[in-house]
Amino acid sequence: AVQAALEPSAQPLKDLRASDVIGDFTLHWAHAIGGALLFTYAAYGIFLGWQIRLGNGAKVYPLSYDQPARERHPWVMGITLAFLFLEIPDGLTLMVTGDQRLLASTHASTSVLCAGAMAGVAMLGAAAGA
Secondary structure: OOOHHHHHHHHHHHHHHHOOOHHHHHHHHHHHHHHHHHHHHHHHHHHHHHHOOOOOOOOEEEEEEEOOOHHHHHHHHHHHHHHHHHHHHHHHHHHHHOOOOOOOOHHHHHHHHHHHHHHHHHHHHHHHHO
């Protein structure tokens, strides 16, 4: 059902692939590179969160646009979540374009586990309060 729903959006990419505009490198690595960049940004947000827990929330860290960790952390994690929701359909569309089966890959099951873990962390954060 998911694969059939993505077929119309993947068709233009399939056409570009057939005409060699999009190569195998892009199909294979675009999602992975985007995920690695997202993971790096999330790691910075996690670092800021730990600094807040350690009592350094008022300190300004590099790449925080002159905001203390206490102010920058929610922004970084919010941007991470927004880009995560953009990265998911990107990966699914690229898999359909590459004629791979969805929801039968190890990546699909890993993503479900990771989404569950992130939901658990979010619930812990909400339960702990501000």
